Amino acid sequence: MNVLTNAVLTTGPGTASRTSPISVDGHTMAPDRLLRYLQIKVHHLIQDHDWDSVHVVGGYDRQAVISAHEKNGKLFNSERPTAQVNGRDLVIKAFPGADYVHHYALIIATYLFMTGKAADTVTYDLPDPAVSREAVKQLDLDLDGDLVIVGWGLAHLAPPDGTWTYGHGYAWQRTQVHGRRVVYLGFLHSIWGDVAGRVVTRLAELGARDVVYVGKVGALNPDIEPNTRLATGNTSLVGGRLVTWPDFFGDFATAQPGVHTGIHVTSPSILLENRDWLTEHAGHAFVDPEIGPMGAAAHRAGIGFGYLHVISNNLARHYPADLSNERHRDVVQRRTVLIGQIRDIIADRLAARPI
Incomplete structure (x- = not known):
């Protein structure tokens, strides 16, 4: 070719x-x-x-x-x-x-x-x-110090008997976890890259105290098999500059079995992640488009932010599972198990030290 x-x-x-x-x-x-x-x-x-x-x-x-x-x-x-x-x-x-x-x-x-x-x-x-900015301002919730959990896998994270309330391109439901008000927020469209950062800014304006983002990252370590581990951290390389934020999880998530941590790299497009890019960033841990902008927005707004993601693919080594076959039954089953682990870690974090 x-x-x-x-x-x-x-x-x-x-x-x-x-x-x-x-x-x-x-x-x-x-x-x-x-x-x-x-x-x-x-x-x-x-x-x-x-x-x-x-x-x-x-x-x-x-x-x-x-x-x-x-x-x-x-x-x-x-x-x-x-x-x-x-x-x-x-x-x-x-x-x-x-x-x-x-x-x-x-x-x-x-x-x-x-x-x-x-x-x-x-x-x-x-x-x-x-x-x-105007498009993201369509997001309108009544928040008062809530923890907002946004992103992927919400059908498995939110209470199964809860009711989703729909807005303009999004839906949400509220519950309590160990005495803490928690709002689950999902978008029908993609909140790719800089949009995700604008969402965190908007949530802070609406009264959120903490935001947790659940999603998928690519691993830059060739030894991590996709869909077997979780990723977390509090630092991202954004436009060549390291950005750190107040981590909702602190050291709690990294102490859990099967959870990896390291410096994340923000990439605006999977298409730009070629082998030269990989060589340049081989010393880092994970990559995705949203974590860096979200963490930077949380830092600017003075609220807590944390991510806990499924490691969905590996850029450094070819494994059977990657971004081209995410709907295969084995991939879905493995991710369902990991989503359950994410749900438990968030709940245990709140039980150990309600925020």
């Missing part, structure tokens, strides 16, 4: 940038796995038709054409970017975050290249920060 240089131009809002596909042969995912990852992300109108241009913008528009590849059956994070047809041109509308728009443009361009289609038709336009 030919190697193309990633020539994405990162510019300001309102300026369209052309997106080139990544260098496929240099990526940490094997080409067949990478293609499968892209196929489950790319809107069906792109997979089924050819377009003169594909332009990715920030906009949460559920009235546009919904992708046939949305993750039906999931309680949260089920929605994909939507599409608007303008003759021979296609506009893709992703939730308005700079990292997400950039990431999705890379996904489309790389998919088109890998399937033998013209990839030079893909452009993107970063959303204005004011638009991103």
